[in-house]
Amino acid sequence: MLDTRPAPPAPRGGRAVLRPTGRERSFSADELIVSKTDPRGIITYANDVFLRVSGYEPDEVLGQPHNMVRHPEMPRAVFKLLWDTLGAKQEIFAYINNLASNGDHYWVLAHVTPSQGPDGRVVGYHSSRRKPSAAAIRRVQPLYSQLVAEERRHANARAAVDASSRLLADVLAEQQQSYEEFIWTIINREES
Ligand SMILES: Cc1cc2nc3c(=O)[nH]c(=O)nc-3n(C[C@H](O)[C@H](O)[C@H](O)COP(=O)(O)O)c2cc1C
Secondary structure, three states: OOOOOOOOOOOHHHOOOOOOOOOEOOOOOOOOEEEEEOOOOEEEEEOHHHHHHHOOOHHHHOOOEHHHHEOOOOOHHHHHHHHHHHHOOOOEEEEEEEEOOOOOEEEEEEEEEEEEOOOOOEEEEEEEEEOOOHHHHHHHHHHHHHHHHHHOOOOOHHHHHHHHHHHHHHHHHHOOOOHHHHHHHHHHHHHO
């Protein structure tokens, strides 16, 4: 599927590349990390939990592309799936590893939805994230590592995301699961 989303603007002020510390930070099971974006993925809202866990001030996140919290170990294929699903006006659940302002990381289970105007046009996106279980992270991490390893075999981003998207489709086909079935198997185990 073609990536139809418009290219986001470059980050403001030449942000330095963050190096992951390998330290994990967490938040409580009764908290939600919430953000909203415009149709291009530019942050228009971040709640207090988002700011506290990511370690940013409001003026550092508002107006920035959402990939400002991107962790380098997250597969491109997962974000392609996210944008393809949102582009089809569908919601998606995904386990995402994010990078805080000091390089610490925090895993979330994100529920991302498109917001539409009365004419059906997408006016923005909303993401609500809760704390995933350690068991769920253990289930997705090996798959994500496999996808990232595949991506690193390719010199350009396009080839990398195509190859890892194919690999993701192959892994799911082997398990005879759609992505939705795969993710819900993990989410349902969190709740049992
Ligand atoms: C509502 C919404 C929330 C998002 N939340 C995150 C997030 O928490 N972490 C993240 O890395 N990407 C998030 N993204 C995806 C980013 O826009 C981006 O596609 C991703 O970070 C990959 O960045 P890259 O294209 O620079 O590799 C979100 C997108 C939307 C629309």
